[in-house]
Amino acid sequence: MAEIYIQEGEALEGALRRFKRKVQQEDIIKEIKRHSYYLKPGEKKRVKQALARKRNRKKRTSRERE
Numbered sequence: 001m002a003e004i005y006i007q008e009g010e011a012l013e014g015a016l017r018r019f020k021r022k023v024q025q026e027d028i029i030k031e032i033k034r035h036s037y038y039l040k041p042g043e044k045k046r047v048k049q050a051l052a053r054k055r056n057r058k059k060r061t062s063r064e065r066e
Helices: 010-024 028-034 041-065
Strands: none
Touching: 010 028
């Protein structure tokens, strides 16, 4: 659970920015999205493989540009 304390005289915008950064660092949003619905083991494997293919394709295209 992300928790911040507002310091004396700190603007609300600054505190909100710190909170958002902390949430992002702790991968809270990613975890919520992952648990929002159930994936069968086979589906989970297919999604994982698709993400790996996407990563490899992205690496390959970035190397080709150089």
